[in-house]
Amino acid sequence: MGIRIALAGDTMLGRGVARELELGTPPEALVSPEIVEAARSADLFVLNLECCISERGEPWRRPGKPFFFRAPPVAVRTLVHLGVDCVTLANNHALDFGEEALLDTLEHLRAAGIRAVGAGPDEAAAWEPAVLEAGGLRLAVLGITDHPDDFAAGPERPGVAFADLWSEVPAWVPEAVRAARRRADLVLVTPHWGPNMVPEPVPHVRRAARALVEAGADLVAGHSAHVFHGVDGRVLYDLGDFLDDYAVDPVLRNDLSLLWFVDLEPGGPRRVEGLPLRLEYAFTRVAEGEDDAWIERRLREACRPFGACVEREGRMLRVLR
Numbered sequence: 058m059g060i061r062i063a064l065a066g067d068t069m070l071g072r073g074v075a076r077e078l079e080l081g082t083p084p085e086a087l088v089s090p091e092i093v094e095a096a097r098s099a100d101l102f103v104l105n106l107e108c109c110i111s112e113r114g115e116p117w118r119r120p121g122k123p124f125f126f127r128a129p130p131v132a133v134r135t136l137v138h139l140g141v142d143c144v145t146l147a148n149n150h151a152l153d154f155g156e157e158a159l160l161d162t163l164e165h166l167r168a169a170g171i172r173a174v175g176a177g178p179d180e181a182a183a184w185e186p187a188v189l190e191a192g193g194l195r196l197a198v199l200g201i202t203d204h205p206d207d208f209a210a211g212p213e214r215p216g217v218a219f220a221d222l223w224s225e226v227p228a229w230v231p232e233a234v235r236a237a238r239r240r241a242d243l244v245l246v247t248p249h250w251g252p253n254m255v256p257e258p259v260p261h262v263r264r265a266a267r268a269l270v271e272a273g274a275d276l277v278a279g280h281s282a283h284v285f286h287g288v289d290g291r292v293l294y295d296l297g298d299f300l301d302d303y304a305v306d307p308v309l310r311n312d313l314s315l316l317w318f319v320d321l322e323p324g325g326p327r328r329v330e331g332l333p334l335r336l337e338y339a340f341t342r343v344a345e346g347e348d349d350a351w352i353e354r355r356l357r358e359a360c361r362p363f364g365a366c367v368e369r370e371g372r373m374l375r376v377l378r
Contacts, residue, residue, distance in 0.1 A: 058192065058193065058194065058322060059192070059194070059320050059321055059322030059323075059327055060100040060101060060191045060192040060194055060196065060243070060320075060321055060322075061098075061099045061100045061101075061318060061319070061320050061321075062099055062100065062101050062102070062103060062196070062245070062276075062318070062319045062321055063095070063096045063098075063099035063101070063102040063103070063316060063317070063318055064102075064103055064104065064247075064278050064293070064296055064316075064317040064318070064319065065096075065102070065103075065104035065105070065296060065299035065300075065316055065317070066104070066105055066280040066283075066285070066295065066296030066297045066298050066299050066314065067105050067107045067148075067280050067281075067283060067296075067297075067298045067299060067301065068104050068105060068106055068107060068144075068298075068299045068300045068301070069107045069108050069126050069150070069298075069300065069301040069302070069303070070087075070106075070108050070110070070126075070128035070132040070135060070300070071108040071109075071125075071126035071127045071128045071150075071153075072124075072126055072127075072302055073302030073338060073339050074087065074128065074132070074300065074301065074302055074339040075127070075128050075129055075132065076339075077339040078128075078129055078131055078132060079129065082339070083134075084131055084132055084133075084134035084135040084138065085134060085135065085138040086340075087135050087300060087339060087340055087341070088135070088138075088139060088300060088340070088341045088342075089340075089341065089342040089343060091342070091343050092139075092316060092332070092334070092341060092342070092343060093138060093139055093140075095316060095318075095332050096139050096140055096141075096316060097139070097140040099140075099318060100191035100192055101142045101143070101189055101191050101196060102139060102140050102141045102142050102143075103141075103142065103143045103144070103145070103198055103245065103247060103278075104136075104141060104144055104145075104299060105144065105145050105148060105247065105249060105280045105296070106136075106144040106145070106146055106148075106151075106162075106173075107126060107148055107150045107301075108126035108127060108128045108150050108151075108153065109126070109127050109128070109150070109151060109152070109153055109154050109158040109159055109161070109162045110127075110128045110129070110130060110132055110133060110158075110161065110162045110165045110166070111127060111128075111130070111154060111157070111158035111159075111161035111162060111165075112129065112130065112161070113154070113157045113158055113161055114127070114154030114155040114156075114157045114158035114161075115154060115155055116153065116154060117152055117153055117154065117155060119205070119207060124150070124153075125150075125153040125154065126150045126153050127153060127154045127158060130161075130165050133165050133166065133168075133169045133171070135300075136166075136169065136171055137169050137170075137171070141171055142171065142172060142189055143171065143172040143173070143174060143187050143189060143198050144166065144171060144172075144173055144174075145173075145174050145175040145198070145200030145247045145249070146159070146162065146163075146173055146174070146175045146176035146200065146217060147174070147175025147176060147183070147200035147201050147202040147217045147218045147219075147247075147248070147249055148175070148202050148217070148249040148280075148281070149202065149204050149205050149208065149249070149281075151175075151176050151208065151217050152208045152215075152216065152217070156214070156215040156216075159176060159215050159216070160178060160215060162176075163176070163177065163178070172187040172189065172198070173187070174186060174187045174198050174199060174200035174218075174247075175199075175200025175201060175202065175217055175218045175247075175249075176200070176210065176215075176216065176217045176218065177210060177215065177216075178210075178215045179210055179211065179212060179213055179214065179215065180209075180210040180211055180212055180214075180216070181212075182210070183210035183216060183217055183218040184199075184210075184218045184233055186198055186199040186233075186236075186237040186240065186241075186244075188240055188241050194241075194242045194243055195240070195241040195242050195243070196241055196242070196243045196244075196245060196321075197237035197238070197240055197241035197243070197244045197245070198245045198247065199218075199233060199234065199237050199244065199245070199246045199247070200218055200246075200247050200248075200249075201218045201219075201220050201230065201233075201246070201247075201248050201249070201250075202217055202218065202219055202220070202248065202249035202250070203219070203220060203221060203222040203223060203248070203249070203250045203251070203261075203265075204219075204249075204281075205219075206219055206221065222248075222250060222261055222262070222264075222265045223261050224261070225264075226264065226265050226268040230265075230268065230269070230272075231268055231269070231271070231272030232272075234246060234269055234272035234273050234274050235272055235273055238272075238273040242323060243275045243276075243321055243322075243323060244273055244274050244275050244276075245274070245275065245276045245277075245278065245321075246269050246274045246276070246277050246278075247277075247278050247279070247280070248265065248269070248277065248279045248280075249279070249280055249281045250262050250265060250279055250281055251279075251281050251282060251295075252281070252282070253281065253282060253283055254282060254283055254284065254306060254309055254311070255282050255284075256282075256284060256286075256309060256359075257286055257287070257294075257359065257362075258279075258286050258287075258294040258295065262279065262294065263294075266279075266289070266292045266294065269292075270290070270291050270292065274291065275291060275321060275322075275323065275324065275325055275326075276291055276292075276293070276319060276321055276325065276326060277291060277292045277293065278293045278296055278317070278319075279292075279293065279294050279295050279296065280295055280296050280297075281295065282295045282297075283297065283298050283303065283309075283311040284297055284298075284306075284309045284310070284311050284314075285297030285314055285315055285331075285355075285356070285359065286359050287356075287359035287360040287361070287362060287363050287365065288329055288359075288360050288363065288365050288376045289363035289364075289365070290325060290326075290363075290378070291325045291326060293317060293319075293329070296314075296315070296317055297311070297313075297314035297315060298311055298312075298314050298336055299314065299316070299334070299336070299341060300336065300339075300340075300341045301336060301339075302338055302339050303336075310351065310355075311336075312335065312336045312337070313333070313334070313335060313336070313344060313348055313351055313352050313355070314333075314334045314336060314352075315331030315332060315333055315334060315352065315356070315374070316331060316332040316334055317329070317330070317331045318330050318331065318332070318373075328375070329375070329376040330370070330373045330374060330375040330376065331356070331373065331374050331376075332372060332373055332374075333348070333349045333352040333353070333372070333374065334352075335348045343372065352374070353367065353369065353374055356374055356376070360376055364378065365377060365378055
């Protein structure tokens with residue numbers, strides 16, 4: 058018995074995407090119909106929401122912080138149209154416009170029927186997993202981030218579920234996984250970890266991934282690098298980007314990514330596959346031609362160090378152990 062989960066990486070609905078919405082682009086038109094159909098075919102859909110959703114707040118005061126992402130409330134319709142069940146807000150943009158905007162984000166998501174993890178009005182709420190049900194199974198989703206520390210929630214302060222993973226994995230991180238395990242049949246941990254624009258998982262990310270699996274995570278699906286990484290058993294190190302207005306690196310090609318699908322059962326994935334994507338400015342479609350071929354080559358290269366290979370099944374790329 059298992060469930061099929063759709064997973065998407067960094068999804069940024071602010072800045073240029075927000076301007077497109079303000080100019081009249083329907084929120085439902087930001088992603089191609091083929092992708093929407095594929096996403097809705099899964100039992101559950103979880104993604105990383107890399108912005109706040111609000112009309113309030115001021116840019117977070119931190120010297121040197123270059124980017125601030127805030128989406129208008131209408132952007133929630135994009136998530137609803139995609140059939141998103143849960144988002145993680147444990148990342149470095151959830152508080153871009155302060156605590157007010159974070160609380161607004163939580164309320165807009167709640168009103169739309171979308172669960173949120175990895176952030177909350179206080180520390181306890183930020184570390185609280187969402188328990189979703191599908192196929193007769195309960196899936197606990199836990200969101201954490203290893204940056205930035207000044208976004209960390211406190212006992213009476215809104216913020217994100219921050220864990221300093223860079224030197225060692227804090228004891229409360231595996232304990233949070235074990236606590237989630239006691240409440241569900243399956244556990245998905247979705248960490249925002251490591252630096253941007255690196256082609257493979259850095260050492261501290263690999264170390265944290267091992268700790269999460271040893272603590273009982275059935276699946277670990279990370280993000281932050283903006284480019285997809287390889288698959289190692291229960292670990293999808295980085296999902297890549299899903300929707301944004303970001304500048305494109307001509308070598309790492311952060312405009313080429315995947316919408317991931319995992320057939321998950323107790324003990325880990327039974328099947329892992331991805332639908333190749335091409336991210337254009339504020340719009341995402343299915344990759345074709347050379348873009349599609351580039352993604353296939355890159356995924357093979359990324360998975361090879363972990364003893365995994367890739368085969369094509371129609372439009373999908375399947376990862377095999």
